[in-house]
Amino acid sequence: MTLYYTLVFVLLVLEMTLFMLLIVPLPFGVKRKIFTFISENPVVAKIQYWMKITFVFILILFIDSVNRVYRVQIELMAASEQAHKGSAAGVMGHERLEVQARKFYSQRNMYLCGFTLFLSLILNRTYVMIIEVMRLEDRLKSYEGTNKDTKQSEKLAVAGKPGELAGLKEKLEKKDQDLQTLKKQSEQLHKSYDELSDKYAALQKDHESTKTR
Template sequence: MTIYYSLTFLLLAAEMVTFTALVIPFPFAIRKRVFSFLSESPIVAKIAYGIKISFIFVGILFFDALQRMFRITAESDMAKTNQQGMGVGDIRTETSFAARKFYAQRNVYLTGFTLFLSLVLTRTFAINLELIHSQEEYAKLKKASPSSGSDIEKKASEYDSLKTKFESQTKEYNQLADKYNKLTGGKADKKKD
C-alpha cells in the first residue's frame, strides 16, 4: 500500500476510534464537559480544519481509485475476450489482472468508507450536542416546575375562594330580591333586577 493509502487507513482507524468514543454512554456531566470542550476549543477547531482539508484529498483519491477500478475492469474484460478468441490463456496475466483489480477495489472501499464515516461522525457529533442542550433545557424546566406547581395551587385556592364569594353573594341577592318583591307586592324578574 502506498503512503497516501496508508495515511487514509490511519485516518479511517482514527475515525472509528473517535466514533466509538462519541457513542460510549458517559454520565451527563462528563459528556457535557467533553463536548463543550470539543465544540469551543480553538485548538480542536484548527485540528478539525486540517482534517477537513485531508478529506478533500481523500475525496480526490476516491475518484482516482474509482476511475482506476473501472479502467482495470475494462482491461480485464478486454483481455478475457481476446484470450477466448485465441483459445489459450496465460495464468500469469489473469493473476496480474485479478491482483490489480483487487487493489483498485480495496482503494475504492478504503477511501469511500473514510469519506462516509466522516459524514457519520459530523452528524453524530451534532446530534450529541443537540441532546446535551435538550437535557440542559429539560433540567431547567424541571427546576422551574415546582415553583409553578405552587403557583397553580395558589391560583386554584384563589379561584375556589372567589367561587364561594360569588355563590354567597348570589344567595344574598336572591334573598334581597325576594324581600323586595314581598314589600312591593309585585313579581319582579330576578334576572332583570
C-alpha cells in the same frame, strides 16, 4: 500500500475509535463536559478545519481509485478475450494475473477511501445528534425545575426563560386560593343578604299590620 493510502487507513481506524467513543454510554455530566470542550476548544476547531481539507484529498483519491478499477476491468476483459483466442497462452496467463493483482489493489483503495468518507459523514451526523439531544435534555430539566442553575430563576419566572413552568404553577396555586377565598366571602354575603331580606320582609309585614289597625 503507498504512504497516502497508509495515512487514509490510519484515519479510518481513528474514525472507528471516535465512533466507538461517541456511542459509549457515559453520565450526562461527563458527556456534557466532553462535548463542551470539543465545541469550544480552538485547537479542536483548527483540527476540524484541516480534516475537512484532508477529506477533500481523500475524495480525489476515491474518484481516482474508481477510475482505476474501471480501467483495470476493461483491461481484464480484453485479456480474457485474447486468452480465449489461444494466442500466446502462457504470456497472456501471466498478464492476466498481473491485471487481477492491479484490480485487487484498485478495489482495495476504492473501498478504503469510500469507507473513510462514509464514516466521516456518520461521525458528523452522530455528533450533531448527540449535541441536539443534550440541548433537549437541558431544556427539559429547566422546564421541570430540576436544573440547579435555574432554581433561582424559577421564582422570577419570565416567559420564554427556564423555570417558567414552575413559576406559573405557583401563580396558579395562589389564584386558586384567592378564588376559594372569594367563594367563601360570596357565600357569607349571600347568607347575610338572605337574613336581611327576611328581616326586611318581617318588618314590612309588621308595618302594614300596624297601619290596618
